Amino acid sequence: MPVGAATWSFTEDDFGAITQILQRFLYDAKARCALLVDRSGQLVATVGEPPNFDATAFATLTAADFSANDQLARLIGESDFNVLFHQGERESMYLADVAKRVILVVLFDNRTTLGLVRLRMKGVVEELTRTFEVVFARGSGSQIAPPGLLAGAEDEIDRLFS
Secondary structure, eight states, X not given: OOOOGGGOOOOHHHHHHHHHHHHHHHHHHTOSEEEEEETTSXXXXXXXXXXXXXXXXXXXXXXXXXXXXXXXXHHTTOSOOSEEEEEOSSOEEEEEEETTTEEEEEEEOTTSOHHHHHHHHHHHHHHHHHHHHHXXXXXXXXXXXXXXXXXXXXXXXXXXXO
């Protein structure tokens, strides 16, 4: 079960490495913006063009989207979907699971293609996973979230949309 960001933190060096990985990815994929979102809905980082929306609300909705799609995956016999893609008329987003605890969201437009984003995404997810696993291992001695903590958050999200 994913654990929220409250149980881990990263150093300035970690943040610098993550930012550098994402900046290189955005350049290579010709994408506009990358956001890292904790599975509990907390915004971890934003790199690239600043989004023109409330990134905190976006992070919460992203986590809810991923959680809902995990449930859909289970209904069809999959353990989860580790990648999601949403295509709009002008803007699209590609989401990928990183280390089972963080979601990488890439926003892109018609300056690039889905194929290029997907091609570059695999490598960046692997690199970020290695980086976050070090962060998580360092924080493993810290307080662990009580069981069911995220279930309460999911119920609260459900109430917001009913």
